[in-house]
């Protein structure tokens with residue numbers, strides 16, 4: 001078990017990639033805090049994971065409400081007494097064109113994709129610094145590297161900011177023993193990608209990714225096998241974009 005006795009907080013853990021991360025972490029011995037605003041799916045998942053053996057907990061939060069984000073870190077840490085891993089996975093996406101983009105849409109995307117990630121990471125680094133260790137994994141996107149194929153400019157630029165902020169936080173948090181890395185998925189089969197025009201993707205490995213494909217890379221970054229890595233951005237895209 002790669003995460004035996006570890007405590008992990010996964011935002012957006014109720015569905016899609018976050019859900020696959022919660023299931024894999026639980027299977028690897030971690031106690032998982034599933035954080036999401038989808039109370040039905042998140043609560044059910046936490047119950048199912050607990051029934052399989054390792055205790056899990058659902059933390060209801062709307063991370064677009066920025067004044068509550070630091071409280072999420074406190075509540076998560078209080079639940080099991082410490083926090084070893086944070087996965088900043090919650091995110092929103094759209095396919096609005098540049099011509100039709102409104103600033104309300106732009107601010108909504110930046111609120112959850114980058115501001116909430118910043119606030120939660122800062123609060124969690126402070127908590128982890130008392131332990132002298134911890135791992136933070138951020139969800140970037142291939143759109144943050146190439147400008148995007150099907151997605152709005154707000155989304156692709158917010159994900160470029162996630163990749164950059166990963167490095168900024170990695171430099172800042174290293175002195176506290178906290179590692180910060182990101183996973184950069186290509187096109188992954190979830191609710192988020194259901195409106196993407198798949199004919200525009202020519203993927204060398206011949207298929208879309210699954211949430212489990214991404215969860216495997218996140219598990220590696222959460223485990224001791226990545227102990228000498230920080231500030232890295234790990235591509236999981238079937239070869240669609242090679243950097």
Ligand SMILES: NC(=O)c1ccc[n+]([C@@H]2O[C@H](COP(=O)([O-])OP(=O)(O)OC[C@H]3O[C@@H](n4cnc5c(N)ncnc54)[C@H](O)[C@@H]3O)[C@@H](O)[C@H]2O)c1
Nearest residue numbers: 012015016017036037062063064091141185187188190192
């Ligand atoms: N699916 C893809 O093709 C793809 C590609 C690259 C990157 N990503 C990134 O991976 C991450 C997960 O995406 P996914 O495809 O699993 O999406 P998804 O829509 O299937 O799941 C997102 C989860 O985040 C939660 N969430 C959204 N807004 C929230 C908020 N304000 N507060 C709390 N929870 C909130 C949702 O309830 C949901 O459970 C995102 O950051 C996304 O940008 C996805």
